[in-house]
Amino acid sequence: MADPRPDAIVVGAGPNGLAAAITLARAGRSVVVYEAEAAPGGGCRSQPLTLPGFVHDVCSAVHPLAAGSLFFRTLPLQDFGVELVQPGAPLAHPLDGEEPAVLCQDLDETAAGLGRDGAAYRRLFHPLVTHIDELLGEIHGPLRPPRHPFVLARFGMRAMMPAVALSRAYFREPRARAMFTGMAGHSILPLTTPFTAAAALLLGTVGHAYGWPFVKGGSQALADALVAYLQSLGGEVITDHRVTSLDELPESRAVLFDLTPQQILAIAGDQLSTGYRRSLEHYRYGPGVFKLDWALKEPIPWKADACRQAGTVHLGGTMEEVAAGEAAVWRG
Numbered sequence: 001m002a003d004p005r006p007d008a009i010v011v012g013a014g015p016n017g018l019a020a021a022i023t024l025a026r027a028g029r030s031v032v033v034y035e036a037e038a039a040p041g042g043g044c045r046s047q048p049l050t051l052p053g054f055v056h057d058v059c060s061a062v063h064p065l066a067a068g069s070l071f072f073r074t075l076p077l078q079d080f081g082v083e084l085v086q087p088g089a090p091l092a093h094p095l096d097g098e099e100p101a102v103l104c105q106d107l108d109e110t111a112a113g114l115g116r117d118g119a120a121y122r123r124l125f126h127p128l129v130t131h132i133d134e135l136l137g138e139i140h141g142p143l144r145p146p147r148h149p150f151v152l153a154r155f156g157m158r159a160m161m162p163a164v165a166l167s168r169a170y171f172r173e174p175r176a177r178a179m180f181t182g183m184a185g186h187s188i189l190p191l192t193t194p195f196t197a198a199a200a201l202l203l204g205t206v207g208h209a210y211g212w213p214f215v216k217g218g219s220q221a222l223a224d225a226l227v228a229y230l231q232s233l234g235g236e237v238i239t240d241h242r243v244t245s246l247d248e249l250p251e252s253r254a255v256l257f258d259l260t261p262q263q264i265l266a267i268a269g270d271q272l273s274t275g276y277r278r279s280l281e282h283y284r285y286g287p288g289v290f291k292l293d294w295a296l297k298e299p300i301p302w303k304a305d306a307c308r309q310a311g312t313v314h315l316g317g318t319m320e321e322v323a324a325g326e327a328a329v330w331r332g
Helices: 015-026 064-068 107-112 115-130 132-139 149-159 163-170 174-187 197-210 220-232 261-271 274-281 305-309 319-330
Strands: 008-011 031-034 089-095 098-103 236-238 254-257 310-313
Touching (some): 008 015, 015 220, 015 254, 064 197, 089 305, 098 174, 098 197, 098 305, 107 115, 115 132, 115 163, 115 174, 115 197, 132 149, 132 197, 149 197, 163 174, 163 197, 174 197, 220 236, 254 261, 261 274
Parallel strands (some): 008 031, 008 254, 031 236
Antiparallel strands (some): 089 098
């Protein structure tokens, strides 16, 4: 008689939890995913948050790695309704009294728009864009001996720098410096901190290689496609089921969590090793994010056409202003 117990249970139906479940199901394992909310997706959800007829992404809206992820590229997401939309440019970074800096998907076009800093920008990003898949294979996965050590070293030597320091080392003019530190702001750290350049290098490289697309109809379409594909493989997703203890779950060979450290402690703390439990207890959460949703009757009247064409606009000001803003948030 077949064993009714699933091989694995995943708690949390965010993109990482669903990716883990799909990996297990493709390997022939039975898997059940439990999600506390009414809809799967975690930070990849969409809801009608303002006026009727408007759909807003609850958290993530722009998905460079939906196009660039080595894992996602193995999934038949288009067969399940995912359509990625590429804006006219991934990013614009306006500055008072100047033309905005623009990250175009084409690297040479971006460099041409950065004046005296164009050659330095191309020198910084071209080797990374050329070897983007090898780079993603090295940094998106568990720690292990590198398979492409020279690609990883070229990235790592610059990624370990503070974003402000690298920007000053490579660029002389405000636009390139502002755009680079604006991307580095996604690290949510003071930009004088080591390794903050990594965020800008990765986002810029993926932007040139794969763009910064959004999902037609909202990010929920991506989560729904992951669920539908998992179900086509025999996996099961149970929503509106908040797990508060491991004792609530049916017996299985493995339990995986797509949750925060505090949530894992609350559910499974008494069954974790002392060392791992202590690591979770000492985890330091970063600053929160404030998000404002608008229902617009017409496009935003940007003065610069590039801002009207870009899918993302960074309103951070100059490098110095971006750095001051990040430092202020970090200080509370």
